[in-house]
Amino acid sequence: MVSGRANPIRNAAGEMVKWFGICTDIDDQKQGQQILKGQIQEQTLQLADVNTRLQRELYFRRWRRGFRRLSGPQSPTGDRLHQPEMARLQRPNA
DSSP: OOOEEEEEEEEEEEEEEEEEEEEEEOOHHHHHHHHHHHHHHHHHHHHHHHHHHHHHHHHHHHHHHHHHHHHHOOTTSSBBOOOHHHHHHHHHHH
16 A cells, blocks of 8 residues: 655746655555554453453352341351340340
8 A cells, every 4th residue: 555645846937847746655554553453452352351250240249248248147257147146246245
């Protein structure tokens, strides 16, 4: 692919006497742009995938946290506390 640009050269009377121009091969530039475009698309897809996985993980963490609240308190070892133990822990100096 070639990019060209030209400007007319005029004499004192304003008449065009010749053209001055330049042509540049832009194949390498266009190929580089296509490679970068592909890399951007690939990384965008990867980021979307990671975002989906993170959103799913956050959803399940929130769900588990809510489930724990609904299912009652736990002891420091992670066991569920029975009603008498809960009452004992809620009373001061028990």
